Amino acid sequence: MSVKPNPAFEPAEPTPAPLPTPRLAAAPSPADAPAVTLPRRRLPAMTGRYLVRALALLMALVVWHVATVTGFNFFVNFENVPAPLVVGQTLLAELASRDFYLHIAHSLGRVALAYAYAVVLGVLTGVLIGRSRWAEDIILPYIELFRPIPAVAWIPLAILMLPTEQSSIVFITFLGAFFPIVLNTVHGVEQTPDVLVRAARSLGANNRAILWHVVIPGAMPSIVAGLAIGMGVAWFSLLAGEIISGQYGIGYFTWNSYTLVQYPEIIIGMLTIGGLGTLSTLLVRKACTPLLRWQAKGGRP
Amino acid sequence: MNAVVSDNRLAILDHSRLRSRASAKGEGRGHVSVRGLSIEFDHNGGKRAAVQNAELDIRPGEFVCLLGPSGCGKSTLLNAIAGFVQPTRGTLSVDAQPVAGPGPDRGMVFQQHSLFPWKTVRENVAFGPLMAGVGRQEATSVARTFLSLVGLAAFEDAYPGTLSGGMQQRVGIARALANYPSVLLMDEPFGALDAQTRIMMQENLLEIWREFRNTVVFVTHDIDEAVFLSDRIVVMSASPGRIIADIRVELPRPREQTLLTSAEFMDYKRQCLDLIRQETLRAFQQQNGG
Numbered sequence: 001m002s003v004k005p006n007p008a009f010e011p012a013e014p015t016p017a018p019l020p021t022p023r024l025a026a027a028p029s030p031a032d033a034p035a036v037t038l039p040r041r042r043l044p045a046m047t048g049r050y051l052v053r054a055l056a057l058l059m060a061l062v063v064w065h066v067a068t069v070t071g072f073n074f075f076v077n078f079e080n081v082p083a084p085l086v087v088g089q090t091l092l093a094e095l096a097s098r099d100f101y102l103h104i105a106h107s108l109g110r111v112a113l114a115y116a117y118a119v120v121l122g123v124l125t126g127v128l129i130g131r132s133r134w135a136e137d138i139i140l141p142y143i144e145l146f147r148p149i150p151a152v153a154w155i156p157l158a159i160l161m162l163p164t165e166q167s168s169i170v171f172i173t174f175l176g177a178f179f180p181i182v183l184n185t186v187h188g189v190e191q192t193p194d195v196l197v198r199a200a201r202s203l204g205a206n207n208r209a210i211l212w213h214v215v216i217p218g219a220m221p222s223i224v225a226g227l228a229i230g231m232g233v234a235w236f237s238l239l240a241g242e243i244i245s246g247q248y249g250i251g252y253f254t255w256n257s258y259t260l261v262q263y264p265e266i267i268i269g270m271l272t273i274g275g276l277g278t279l280s281t282l283l284v285r286k287a288c289t290p291l292l293r294w295q296a297k298g299g300r301p
Numbered sequence: 302m303n304a305v306v307s308d309n310r311l312a313i314l315d316h317s318r319l320r321s322r323a324s325a326k327g328e329g330r331g332h333v334s335v336r337g338l339s340i341e342f343d344h345n346g347g348k349r350a351a352v353q354n355a356e357l358d359i360r361p362g363e364f365v366c367l368l369g370p371s372g373c374g375k376s377t378l379l380n381a382i383a384g385f386v387q388p389t390r391g392t393l394s395v396d397a398q399p400v401a402g403p404g405p406d407r408g409m410v411f412q413q414h415s416l417f418p419w420k421t422v423r424e425n426v427a428f429g430p431l432m433a434g435v436g437r438q439e440a441t442s443v444a445r446t447f448l449s450l451v452g453l454a455a456f457e458d459a460y461p462g463t464l465s466g467g468m469q470q471r472v473g474i475a476r477a478l479a480n481y482p483s484v485l486l487m488d489e490p491f492g493a494l495d496a497q498t499r500i501m502m503q504e505n506l507l508e509i510w511r512e513f514r515n516t517v518v519f520v521t522h523d524i525d526e527a528v529f530l531s532d533r534i535v536v537m538s539a540s541p542g543r544i545i546a547d548i549r550v551e552l553p554r555p556r557e558q559t560l561l562t563s564a565e566f567m568d569y570k571r572q573c574l575d576l577i578r579q580e581t582l583r584a585f586q587q588q589n590g591g
Contacts, residue, residue, distance in 0.1 A: 195411055195415045196415065198383075198385055198403065198409070198411070199411060199417075199476075200417075200428070201384075201402075201403040202407065202477075203405060203428050203429040203432055203480065204405035204432035204480065205428075205432050213417065213428070217417070217420075294419040294420075294462065295418075295462075
């Protein structure tokens with residue numbers, strides 16, 4: 001992960017305290033806790049819920065199958081949509097080919113690079129905007145103006161302005177991840193409780209210590225939410241970026257299948273992006289949980 | 302003066318630091334001097350006085366309660382001593398040093414939710430010493446000392462969110478004391494606690510203060526609390542906040558819960574009650590345009 005654990009609020013001992021801590025304080029309600037960390041539930045209940053989720057996905061497969069087999073055509077037309085079994089066969093063929101993995105590897109590399117830039121620049125910019133009125137007045141108008149522009153719209157300018165195809169794609173992917181990270185960081189930083197800043201000051205903390213010990217850890221739940229959202233957006237911006245590429249990438253794979261009228265491949269490309277996006281978002285959340293350990297233990301302020 | 306240590310957990314305190322503080326200038330440190338102090342806030346385009354022409358001298362080691370109805374500016378006065386609020390007129394000094402901003406010589410205990418939720422109990426208490434520049438190890442050991450003092454040594458690894466309100470306030474007191482402040486400022490620290498816990502916390506606080514003997518300025522609107530705790534009760538009136546009475550409480554120490562039903566206690570309580578009642582009535586009439 002590109003977010004470094006902050007030694008200042010990382011507890012000294014890695015093992016959880018075996019204390020009989022009485023849970024006198026009210027547990028955080030799901031409404032006010034950001035949906036970053038799920039509260040630890042009883043295991044059977046959780047497996048039951050995963051079962052339901054798996055069944056829900058399976059149901060879509062069944063509907064898809066029935067619709068293609070019967071040639072369903074009422075407003076939505078399934079006549080030219082490949083059946084799930086055909087897609088499954090094509091997937092097996094793709095999984096056996098070296099190229100498919102090359103596509104994935106290229107995409108993963110681009111997302112990793114773009115995301116790393118987005119995390120570093122996004123968090124820095126967010127903290128700056130959240131802490132300084134000057135920075136807010138100078139930078140925020142740009143953020144507001146550029147944020148609604150979809151990734152695809154950047155393609156021509158990216159090609160014109162950046163030296164290589166690779167850098168254009170990484171730039172477009174970066175933009176997707178950057179905005180949610182900046183805005184969530186700003187939001188988190190601006191919500192620093194005043195009483196905690198006062199407490200820190202009366203304990204002798206200077207501005208830098210307050211930033212490091214109060215503002216950033218306090219903003220962390222919001223920052224982590226931004227990091228998770230940013231990862232998802234990075235993947236769907238990647239597809240737009242890889243329209244440029246003439247060689248490799250899962251977005252290119254999907255786009256190219258469309259021009260070659262290979263319908264099963266289109267669906268495989270789509271599902272691969274969805275799957276990789278979900279997995280990498282999960283990874284971001286997992287990597288960030290140590291930063292939010294205090295919250296998992298009922299530590300809402 | 303060598304303090305008689307009645308309780309084992311108090312023996313671990315750094316008595317040399319307490320004593321050096323007490324004998325620094327012949328007299329102890331923690332002299333608070335408030336001269337002609339007025340504090341005004343912007344209010345609906347005009348100015349509204351929260352504190353008006355306050356005169357107050359607090360001797361080193363005195364336990365003073367600022368008592369008054371809500372909105373009388375007692376918290377504002379406390380925040381001014383803490384350095385969070387700038388006075389509009391008048392001067393304010395602690396040990397002849399004009400108050401220019403918040404500092405570790407004036408420890409602050411807030412009403413609630415002032416612990417850093419992302420730091421463990423130990424890290425919260427160690428924060429002050431760490432900011433003072435002692436090493437991490439030293440800060441941790443100071444934190445442990447003060448956590449034992451408030452009886453929470455077993456919870457050093459817990460996060461504040463898992464503690465009860467009373468325990469959180471004890472951590473807050475330990476955190477403020479870990480800097481060995483000459484003045485301890487407390488802003489209705491037990492106001493959010495239930496009655497039973499509050500009485501326990503008051504006894505606990507007096508026990509700790511007996512050891513420290515630093516100056517305490519304690520804001521409350523609870524008359525029982527003010528009489529039980531203080532050497533002196535400074536009564537304030539409602540808007541604008543003025544000091545209207547300064548009552549010396551001559552009840553013997555150490556004070557225990559049984560005191561709450563004694564005749565002398567009732568006398569002090571009645572005296573305060575009358576003053577507060579008059580002020581509350583006056584404020585009511587003011588609000589009703591009378």
